[in-house]
Amino acid sequence: MRAGLLDKKAMDELLRYDSSIQITFRTVQQPAVVAETPLPAGTPVALLIGSANHDPRVFHRPDRLDLRRVHNPHLCFGAGIHYCLGAPLAQLEARLALGHLLTRTRNTELRADGPRHKDITAAIRGLDELTVTLDAR
Numbered sequence: 102m103r104a105g106l107l108d109k110k111a112m113d114e115l116l117r118y119d120s121s122i123q124i125t126f127r128t129v130q131q132p133a134v135v136a137e138t139p140l141p142a143g144t145p146v147a148l149l150i151g152s153a154n155h156d157p158r159v160f161h162r163p164d165r166l167d168l169r170r171v172h173n174p175h176l177c178f179g180a181g182i183h184y185c186l187g188a189p190l191a192q193l194e195a196r197l198a199l200g201h202l203l204t205r206t207r208n209t210e211l212r213a214d215g216p217r218h219k220d221i222t223a224a225i226r227g228l229d230e231l232t233v234t235l236d237a238r
């Protein structure tokens with residue numbers, strides 16, 4: 102980690118492991134077949150980003166948080182022409198915020214009561230509360 106900037110591999114892994122956007126939706130434009138299932142034009146489909154980010158065919162030991170993961174083609178910001186326009190901003194903010202927190206503290210410990218997730222929608226995932234114990238450097 103450069104001073105104050107969280108390592109990019111670590112940030113990508115945090116995004117992959119617990120993706121903020123879990124689902125996105127599309128309408129099939131041309132007849133297609135996916136996993137042997139025919140999809141006629143006009144079919145609404147839900148694309149499970151959170152699930153794809155834990156696909157064992159793509160990620161080695163997907164349910165393990167590995168901050169040094171090298172092969173990490175996650176879909177947190179979508180893909181193709183609708184790839185998130187704000188991705189560079191969101192990534193920079195996350196790297197700066199967590200990076201500064203880690204350089205100013207040591208012995209960060211997750212408290213036993215664990216993270217509390219927001220009760221928002223099935224598509225958006227985030228924390229309401231994450232209680233940690235920090236020692237200032």
Ligand code: HEM
Pocket residue numbers: 121122125126176177178179180182183184185186187188190191
């Ligand atoms: C951690 C933060 C963020 C996550 C996880 C995220 C995720 C995503 C995802 C998955 C999509 C694709 C949706 C789809 O294909 O249906 C998307 C699109 C988009 N995002 Fe983000 N986003 C984040 C932050 C931001 C920020 C900060 C901005 C603006 C400053 C932004 C602006 C957009 C826009 C405009 C699109 C639509 C692009 C298009 O349709 O062509 N996002 N985002």
